[in-house]
Amino acid sequence: MDAGTIATFDPSTDSDSFRGALGTFVTGVTIVTTDSPEGPVAIVANSFASVSLDPPLVLWSPAKSSKRFEHFAGSRRFAVHVLRADQRDICAAIIKSKTAIKDIPTHLSHCGMPIIEGALATFECNLEAEHDAGDHIIIVGRVTKAQHQGGDPLVFHAGQYRTLTKEG
Numbered sequence: 001m002d003a004g005t006i007a008t009f010d011p012s013t014d015s016d017s018f019r020g021a022l023g024t025f026v027t028g029v030t031i032v033t034t035d036s037p038e039g040p041v042a043i044v045a046n047s048f049a050s051v052s053l054d055p056p057l058v059l060w061s062p063a064k065s066s067k068r069f070e071h072f073a074g075s076r077r078f079a080v081h082v083l084r085a086d087q088r089d090i091c092a093a094i095i096k097s098k099t100a101i102k103d104i105p106t107h108l109s110h111c112g113m114p115i116i117e118g119a120l121a122t123f124e125c126n127l128e129a130e131h132d133a134g135d136h137i138i139i140v141g142r143v144t145k146a147q148h149q150g151g152d153p154l155v156f157h158a159g160q161y162r163t164l165t166k167e168g
Helices: 015-022 085-096
Strands: 030-034 041-045 048-052 057-060 077-082 106-108 114-116 121-133 136-148 155-157 160-162
Touching: 030 085, 030 114, 041 085, 057 121, 077 114, 077 136, 114 121
Parallel strands: none
Antiparallel strands: 030 041, 030 077, 048 057, 057 136, 077 121, 106 114, 121 136, 155 160
């Protein structure tokens, strides 16, 4: 679609246009990890947001159709990692395999969660609430420990990975 062209549509009957409209929003790229009976598992998520500072809450929303859904729905604890711009290979590995986390540099948190080395930020969470939301669920986590460092984030816009440019 050309700049300046406005398309109006019914999102309930035109899911492709709805997806395109949603894709105009720039999102960060995160990987969510948890432990499971199969060992540590991971999923890529761009549906991450802060919810509250007091108490410290964040949310993310896995798709019910994901083959990894069963590992995260109802998981009592998880960690959300905000990826750096140069961690695209980690993202690609996780997309290919739920257990790729075992081949990525990690350490275990104080409660046994796999923590990805070098992420811009990491939020270790206990499950606070889950809410049904159409073809996804909304998972709210209470952050029990967090860390962050400087660097450029890996971002996603209009179906592609992007880099941020600094003005000025």
